[in-house]
Amino acid sequence: MRAAPTAALLVAFLTAAMLPSPGRADTSATPLADGFEGDDFAPGGGLFYKHNHEQSAGTVVFQSQVVRSGRQSLDLSVRPLCPPESELCSERAEIWEKPDVLVPYGRQTWYALSMQLAQPVSTERHRYVMMQWKREIDPGAMGDYSPLLALRLMEGRIAVTVDTDTGTFAPIGTSERPTGCKPGEAMASPPDEYNQFRTLVAIEPGVMGPEEAGFTGCTPDIRVTPRGALPAAGSGWVDYVFSVKPGPTGDGRIDVVANGKWIVTVEGKIGHEGPQLGEHMYFKFGPYRGGDGNVWRIYYDDFRRGPACxxxxxxxxxxKIAD
Structure with missing residues (x-):
């Protein structure tokens, strides 16, 4: 008969579960920064451009024509690559965190990044992502896991979405939710076969379009506290700050700040815990879309990451956020 673990052993086990896998040092407590001031990514910034087929549609330029601060910023663009009839194809010019600087999944981490959309801003109903946070996925994993947090462009408006595969979806139109969500609940899209669904937690003010109307339900497992309005997509440089703590069992929290204004707090079952998922979270930014017929360009500047706000x-x- 196996003896019950002591409290000390249990604490040691839980602590070890949050550490990086063997062979990978935990660098998540080391602040990272890159102002894109050179002709390549800064050695202490922890960033790189991943070269693969999707990314071959992208162009990366360290340039000085459109700048938030300092001498330079990053110009990321994607050109048409996908055949129009291919729904699974995508075009990307994303900058990734290096594998050796990734944060253990579930650990609160702070990110800052300035972004400006090039004109004209698309108003199409299309798949446009500009920043995203994901959990590592093991090779050959079943299912296509979406970002736990993403900054998107929805029919010309900036939006923030949060995904989960552990929450409960409740459709609008029932006796409990005849015309909308209960106070504090997140608007949600219907779950897929893996119970993964997306919630809309913040969107730039405007008239609801078809894409936003696709969120036909709610979830009581993701609580949203609105605090301010997102800036307009075409308003120039926006300085974003994100506090990201995945918590698929219910202890997740995300805070979003834009141009010094606290926009939203999101709490609850944030992220994924399905099979064949890794132990770390990774962040990437840059234009990502399904196939399209035009060049899409975004400027980025002043990347920072750290364990404290x-x-x-x-x-x-x-x-203010700590209160």
Missing amino acids: TDVADAAICA
Whole structure:
């Protein structure tokens, strides 16, 4: 008969579960920064451009014509690559965190990044993603896991979405939710065969379009506290700050700040815990879309990442979020 573990052993086991896999040092406590001031990514920034077929549609330019601060910023664009009839094809110019700097999944981490969309801003109903956070996926995993958090362009409006595969979906139109969600619930799209579904937690003010109307239900497992309005997509440089803590069992939390204004707090079952998932979270940014017929360009500047809010943001906004 096996003896019950002592409290000390249990604590040690739980602590070890949060550490990186063997052979990978835990660098998540080390702040990262890159202002894109050289002709390549900064050695201490932890970023790289991943070369694969999808990314071959992309172009990366360190340039000085459109800049948020310093001398340069990053110009990322995608050109048409996918056949129009291919729904599974995508075009990307994404910058990734290097594998050796990834954060253990479930650990709160702060990110800051400035972004400006090139004109004209598309108003199409299409798949446009500009920043995303995902959980590592083992090779050959069943299912296509979406970002746990993403900054998107939805019919010309900036939007923030959060995904989960552990929450409960409740359709609108029932006796409990005849015309909409209960206070604090997130609007949700119907789940797929793996119970993965997307919630819309913030969107730039405007008239609801067909894409937004696709969120036909709600979830009581993701709670949304609106605090301010997202800036307009075409308003120039926007300085974003994100606090990201996945928690598919219910202890997740995300805070979004834009141009110094606290936009939203999201809490609950955030992220995924399905089979064949890895132990780390990774962040990537840059234009990602399904096949399209035009060049799509975005400028980025002033990337920062750290374990504390003050590693990436002004102390005043950090104090407000901590209250």
